Amino acid sequence: MGLFRTAGRAAVVGSVFGRVQRRQQQRFAAEDAAAAAAGTHFAPEPPTTPAPPPPVPAAVVDPTDHMLAQLKQLGELKGAGVLTDKEFQAQKARILGR
Structure with missing residues (x-):
């Protein structure tokens, strides 16, 4: 049924x-x-303005690139004589998380 x-x-x-x-x-x-x-007669609709493009997502920052940039800057400071060897080693350990 x-x-x-x-x-x-x-x-x-x-x-x-x-x-x-x-x-x-x-x-x-x-x-x-x-x-x-x-x-x-029906007039065709006026063309609409194109919608703005969607917002660009923020660039993904690779933590390794950030660490390398910090280490490079640290090396430049040591080379310029701003940091001592002891300060350089302490900051390097902080950046590398040791």
């Missing part, structure tokens, strides 16, 4: 859908004919 009930419902739904679609097509055709008879 369930199969017949489902088939019956599907037939009713298809019939209703077809009638609604035909009614809408007739209404739209009548509106178009009335607009053509009145001499008013």
Whole structure:
């Protein structure tokens, strides 16, 4: 019995859908004919301005690159005589997490 009930419902739904679609097509055709008879044609919509591009995600910073930059700067400070060997070793250990 369930199969017949489902088939019956599907037939009713298809019939209703077809009638609604035909009614809408007739209404739209009548509106178009009335607009053509009145001499008013629908103007095309003006082009819209393009949406701004999505925001660019922040660049992913590699922690290794950051550590290397810090070590390079630390080496330059030691080479310039700003840091002593002991200070250099302490800062290097801090950067490397030792």
